[in-house]
Amino acid sequence: MSLDSQWEPKIVGFCCNWCSYAGADLAGLNRLSYSPTVRIVRVPCSGRVNPAFIIRAFQRGADAVLVSGCHPGDCHYVSGNYHARRRFLVFKRLLEYVGFEGERLQVRWISGSEGAKFAQTVDELDRKIKALGPNKKMRQEPPGFSGVKDHEG
Amino acid sequence: MRETARQLLREREVGLVIGYAAGSEAYWVTPAFIKEEAQADRLVWNPFCVNSLAKYLINYHHEPYKVAVVVKGCDSRALVRLLQDNQVQREKVVVIGIPCLGVVDAKAAALKIAPGTRILGASVTDGEFLLQTESGTLSLPRGEALCAKCRYCENPTPVLADTLLAEEVAAEPAANIYAEVREVESWPREKRSAFWDGHFQRCLRCYACRNICPACTCRECVFDQTDPCWVAKAHNLSENTAFHLIRAMHVAGRCVDCGECERACPVNIPLRLLNQKVIKDIKELFGVSTPGSRLDEMPALGMFATEDPDEFN
Amino acid sequence: MDNPLKPYPATIVKITDETPDVKTFQIVFDDPGVWDHFRHKPGQVAQISVFGVGEATISITSSPTRKGLLEFSVKRVGLLTGALHQLEAGSKVGIRGPLGNHFPYEEMKGSDLLFIGGGIGLAPLRALIDFVLDGENRSHYGQVEIIYGARSAADLCFKDDLFNRWPHMPGTKVYLTIDRPEEGWNGHVGFVPSYLEEISPSPRNRFAITCGPPVMIKFVLSALQKLGFPDERIITTLEMKMKCGVGKCGRCNIGSKFVCVDGPVFYLSQLKELPPEF
Amino acid sequence: MSVRDFLLTREGLHSWLSRLARDYPLIAPVEEEKGVITFKQVGGPQEIVFDCAPSTLPPKEWFLPSTEELFAFSTAGGGITLQEPPGPKERVLFGLHPCDVRALLALDPVFGGTYPDPYYLGRRKATIIVALSCTKPGPYCFCPAVGGDPVVAAGADLLLTESGSSFAVKAMTSRGEEIIQRYPGHFAPDEEGRGERARQELAGQLAGMFAFLPDLRGVKEFLDGHFELPYWEEVASRCLGCGICTYTCPTCHCFDIFDQSWDGARGLRARCWDSCMFSQFTRMAGGHNPRPTQKERVRNRFLHKLKYHQDRYGLGGCVGCGRCVAKCPVNIDIRRIIGDLKELASHG
Structure with a gap:
């Protein structure tokens, strides 16, 4: 399908303000090029990332979600990322259990000095998602005229 | 049980006893809220007492009096969770524990017991549930009639009780509790996806699973909020899936595996299979027990250990 | 109204700040032909749509003697009224109505x-x-x-x-x-x-x-x-939560009466016949 | 006078249903999941569950979908454009039991009246209803107690009644007659009144088969005079406040209206089922709630079934299908409620 050939992945990156967002910044400052398919949402902490955010991203057309925070032990709020670690170990398994490709949710610890790691993580994810193709699970179409259909199909 | 309830009410130790009363069919019971000694005769205990009554305690936390509640082993885990969350104050509840040999799945029983039948008495043996009815004794083979959640029981005896109404029942040696979860895990991704899609698309969003759940105690539920609106009111596969995933994560580490959500579901969505997946994973990952088994073990996702497994480097 | 759930497109022409949390919206229909069907009486209400947010039932505060416009005074209390307060003159809205009964102005004559x-x-x-x-x-x-x-x-x-x-x-x-x-x-x-x-x-x-x-x-x-x-x-x-405004969605009932079609105007003698659920 | 009674063999029924499924969207009860029977579009008779008594969910979904688009809107170009979805195609709904047909008759005045609802009425008009007499009542059925009859389906276009190895077919409307004429060769005229005899015989057999028929006499009159009853507190103390009873009820019609839009510029307005059992149902934006506790909500539901609907439309609000009885997780059983109210009434 012609649409498919034009398809570019959409990746939503939830980056913690204190480490990973700074890491992304550093990647930019160092003129490291990384895939433009990632859209970054700055969050105060990886611990702030509610599974509902990730679900909403998939519903609205994300092909992958990257959650990125400070390395364990380095959390600006002491333990936010430790909580996030437990939460996402469970949530990722749950997503796979109901039929998501596990690769579509990536969690990575990236510090403010790891610009290269940020660029590399995004590129790697972009490659994986290009191989997987668009996400269809839970995806919604924008409600509007195109959405009008007879209930009985 | 009736005598215990009478005594508690007579001596004014409690203002209310929450137990079971006979239901409108032989295989159903209905929660009973007994405030007067004379009403205690309405209480019953039989193999159809499947409902978990612990959550009703929340409705009475403003009352000046103590409340007594009848709990089975699985229900006692729910009570522990409510105590841990300070939803219920320990000094305001009297726990009437009933060691339990397993309860009957009403859906299975309904196929065997004619409507309108009255149960006069019941007993449980290793192999069957024996029911005395007006027209003789009826046997329900354990293999067919036992509730799915009782096929392996971690706590036949309540983990917490002020009075036990029977001899303690020893837990069976650990079996492969999560065999069904492992079965689903072993399927190819497409099959898992189709399986859950098939179930979730059927969801009516009646919220019975949430309302009956002892882990769901929020004053304002995220699913009732309109701003922000994390799950739209529309009933469709995407929103229904969002509902079930968010719910599974909200009760992760707090779900006590009482199976009430699955029992309440009017369209037979295997919700226990979803929640058990999370329980199995948190047990394996963080070495915790089934939530509610121990009063001193707080919910797994509310705490952490620096040495937790890490897959995110 | 061939479809009682479909609003008429309309435009806010003027907004007046009444109090810190009440604004009055002057609204005209985009199609002047709508005035031929939309003949309200004092006491009736209408549903105002902010498209993308939803609808709210608001009483019509302008007298039908003021032709060619409708006025609604809206207190900011929830999602829809909050969204309405964000709008500016020229914004597009939808109007559904007129709904409900009206004050008995005929009977009041001479009093x-x-x-x-x-x-x-x-x-x-x-x-x-x-x-x-x-x-x-x-x-x-x-x-x-x-x-x-x-x-x-x-x-x-x-x-x-x-x-x-x-x-x-x-x-x-x-x-x-x-x-x-x-x-x-x-x-x-x-x-x-x-x-x-x-x-x-x-x-x-x-x-x-x-x-x-x-x-x-x-x-x-x-x-x-x-x-x-x-x-x-x-x-x-009376004010009740309403959605359809036409007696179908079932939430504004007081006993057997629906506030949206049997009200919102009631005599005290009628209220006394109703259960106290309002 | 045209013949309105026909006979159809079992094979004839199957071949007719196969033809119907080719010519129309054919909607019939299917076992969607073990133990869950719902009305779905089918490809032929092999998918249909013929002896469900009654289905897990009522067929109301086909008239009042659980989520339904009312219109799409777009504010592109400065103005507002509203576009309504196309009306449904003509379709055949097969296998409704008489209680379900009666439930539609109870819904009709709600969606008709002064403000006719084009969505519901459009679906109603587009639907040919082929009802099926009950051959045995379900365990919680009590339609005779609320004025129903398991072999009478006024409101259907055709009524089929199983009789031995064949089916008696009664055309109840001209639309029913037309559909019979459209499939010549399937239906044999029933000139000896075999159908009528079959229905009477079945009615006689069924009469004694209902396990529990509550006695409604005097209950409405009692409720007319007694709004405030401590009894409702007892019922409410058990109630979970979920929507099972209302969502499985064939006559519950409450809905919510909401908008869906990602950018405010284009989107949908839709309605979806809502339930008077939910605490948010009547809560206003300012926080005031005329039915603040489960007691008021439970009372509202039962009064709606036993009084309000009758007051407003002159029709019973409960058709005795027993679905809420079957599914309530805490065994709040309307048959018992009626019995309890009756007893309260007799004690003054």
Whole structure:
């Protein structure tokens, strides 16, 4: 399908303000090029990332979600990322259990000095998602005229 | 049980006893809220007492009096969770524990017991549930009639009780509790996806699973909020899936595996299979027990250990 | 209305700040032909749509004698009213209606009228006040008295009407009160029901029409009964959560009655027949 | 006078249903999941569950979908454009039991009346209803107690009644007659009144088969005079406040209206089922709630079934299908409620 050939992945990156967002910044400052398919949402902490955010991203057309925070032990709020670690170990398994490709949710610890790691993580994810193709699970179409259909199909 | 309830009410130790009363069919019971000694005769205990009554305690936390509640082993885990969350104050509840040999799945029983039948008495043996009815004794083979959640029981005896109404029942040696979860895990991704899609698309969003759940105690539920609106009111596969995933994560580490959500579901969505997946994973990952088994073990996702497994480097 | 759930496209032409949390929206239909079907009567309500957010039931505060426009005074309390407050003149909205019953203005002819309002509750009364004061209608009605109160002077709605217009109309009196004393306020201080008892209007040949917060309505109704007003001459208009506005969605029932189609205007004699679920 | 009674063999029924499924969207009860029977579009008779008594969910979904688009909107170009979805195609709904047909008759005045609802009425008009007499009542059925009859389906276009190895077919409307004429060769005229005899015989057999028929006499009159009853507190103390009873009820019609839009510029307005059992149902934006506790909500539901609907439309609000009885997780059983109210009434 012609649409498919034009398809570019959409990746939503939830980056913690204190480490990973700074890491992304550093990647930019160092003129490291990384895939433009990632859209970054700055969050105060990886611990702030509610599974509902990730679900909403998939519903609205994300092909992958990257959650990125400070390395364990380095959390600006002491333990936010430790909580996030437990939460996402469970949530990722749950997503796979109901039929998501596990690769579509990536969690990575990236510090403010790891610009290269940020660029590399995004590129790697972009490659994986290009191989997987668009996400269809839970995806919604924008409600509007195109959405009008007879209930009985 | 009736005598215990009478005594508690007579001596004014409690203002209310929450137990079971006979239901409108032989295989159903209905929660009973007994405030007067004379009403205690309405209480019953039989193999159809499947409902978990612990959550009703929340409705009475403003009352000046103590409340007594009848709990089975699985229900006692729910009570522990409510105590841990300070939803219920320990000094305001009297726990009437009933060691339990397993309860009957009403859906299975309904196929065997004619409507309108009255149960006069019941007993449980290793192999069957024996029911005395007006027209003789009826046997329900354990293999067919036992509730799915009782096929392996971690706590036949309540983990917490002020009075036990029977001899303690020893837990069976650990079996492969999560065999069904492992079965689903072993399927190819497409099959898992189709399986859950098939179930979730059927969801009516009646919220019975949430309302009956002892882990769901929020004053304002995220699913009732309109701003922000994390799950739209529309009933469709995407929103229904969002509902079930968010719910599974909200009760992760707090779900006590009482199976009430699955029992309440009017369209037979295997919700226990979803929640058990999370329980199995948190047990394996963080070495915790089934939530509610121990009063001193707080919910797994509310705490952490620096040495937790890490897959995110 | 071939589809009672489909709104008419309309445009906000003017927005007036009444109080810190009440704005009045002047709205006209995009298709002037709609006025041929949309003939409202004082006391009726309409559903205002903010597309993408939803709908809310709002009483029409302009009198049908003011042709070619509709006015709605809206207090910011929730999602939809919040969104409405964000809009500017020129914004597009939808209007569905007119819905519900109306004040019995025919039956009131020849009588004195006593209006008792609190806060945003003056909005539905205003449609009837202007209706009886406008043009030749005025000759059909006797004395018009308006008792109105709000939490503070700033919370009084329709200040222009209250201070500059209505008091100067023939046979019209306006009594204002605020809940607590404040600097610069020389008028009456106290709650509406007690002010009503102070003024003590005669029930003779007079209709009392009241609207306000539920607790105010409750005390006003009992004050009116104490003053000797018969139940058939005490009229109130009720607010309930509504969605469809046409008697189908099932949430605004009080007993067997739906506020959206059988109300919102009720005589006290009717309210007394209904269960106390409002 | 045209013949209105026909006979159809079992094979004839199957071949007719196959033809119907080719010519129309054919909607019939299917076992969607073990133990869950719902009305779905089918490809042929092999998918249909013929002896469900009654289905897990009522067929109301086909008239009042659980989520339904009312219109799409777009604010592109400065104005507002509203576009309504196309009306449904003509379709055949097969296998409704008489209680379900009666439930539609109870819904009709709600969606008709002064403000006719084009969505519901459009679906109603587009639907040919082929009802099926009950051959045995379900365990919680009590339609005779609320004025129903398991072999009478006024409101259907055709009524089929199983009789031995064949089916008696009664055309109840001209639309029913037309559909019979459209499939010549399937239906044999029933000139000897065999169908009528079959229905009477079945009615006689069924009469004694209902396990529990509550006695409604005097209950409405009692409720007319007694709004405030401590009894409702007892019922409410058990109630979970979920929507099972209302969502499985064939006559519950409450809905919510909401908008869906990602950018505010284009989107949908839709409605979806809502339930008077939910605490948010009547809660207003300012926080006031006229039915603040489960007691008021439970009372509202039962009064709606036993009084309000009758007051407003002159029709019973409960058709005795027993679905809420079957599914309530805490065994709040309307048959018992009626019995309890009856007893309260007799004690003054």
